[in-house]
Amino acid sequence: IVREARLYQTDPGQYNRRDYYLDLRNRLRQTHWRTDDITPFERALEPLVSEIRQGNKQRKGNATKAEHYREVGQSYINYWKKRDAHFFEVPSSQIVIAGLGIRVSAEVGMSYHGDALALKLWFNAPRPTRHFRQAIQYLTAIGRGQGWHEDWQAALWDVRREEVLQAVSMPRDFALALESQAMAFQHLWKSLGESDAY
Numbered sequence: 001i002v003r004e005a006r007l008y009q010t011d012p013g014q015y016n017r018r019d020y021y022l023d024l025r026n027r028l029r030q031t032h033w034r035t036d037d038i039t040p041f042e043r044a045l046e047p048l049v050s051e052i053r054q055g056n057k058q059r060k061g062n063a064t065k066a067e068h069y070r071e072v073g074q075s076y077i078n079y080w081k082k083r084d085a086h087f088f089e090v091p092s093s094q095i096v097i098a099g100l101g102i103r104v105s106a107e108v109g110m111s112y113h114g115d116a117l118a119l120k121l122w123f124n125a126p127r128p129t130r131h132f133r134q135a136i137q138y139l140t141a142i143g144r145g146q147g148w149h150e151d152w153q154a155a156l157w158d159v160r161r162e163e164v165l166q167a168v169s170m171p172r173d174f175a176l177a178l179e180s181q182a183m184a185f186q187h188l189w190k191s192l193g194e195s196d197a198y
Helices: 002-010 012-017 022-030 038-055 062-083 130-142 174-197
Strands: 086-088 093-097 100-104 108-112 115-122 153-158 163-165
Touching (some): 022 062, 038 062, 093 174, 100 130, 130 174
Parallel strands (some): 115 153
Antiparallel strands (some): 093 100
16 A cells, blocks of 8 residues: 555556546546536446447457446446436545545535435445445544535445445544554655665
8 A cells, every 4th residue: 555655656647557447537527527417428438438448459358347337337327317416526635644644535426305425436346345434434524624514424435336335333443543554654655765765
């Protein structure tokens, strides 16, 4: 994780090329999130799938990636339309845990039938682990941005399964464990920096 964070800071271009769902997120950003209309994304999904398939002809697994994009994109569309939802932008915020600055962001604001959710997206095929869900839940609870409305509820959206996940129970010592991890992260960051200098 520390190495990935260093790569993101030192070479964001290379880091982004390793982001499996980057093109899908970008297409959502250019269509649905910009317009609050799901139709432009519906029209853009199949061309995106074709681009992925064509662009990676020489690479093994290109068909698999294209099918993942189709499955996740269609699930996104289905869930959004079922809710008859509207998009709103959720501002990010910065928090500090044990001296480590962490940006907290939700990609999608979804309002429907009087509810307003600030959603972190999960596209991956495996379900998110309990520890991952606890971390996201804790960070969004303490990192609610200055621009967040008090009625917005933070949640994790498992897009592929068309499910907004319910909150999970938190261990009593979770904050302390997270502080320990933040300190360990900073120690490793410094160690990697020193080894890069040699």
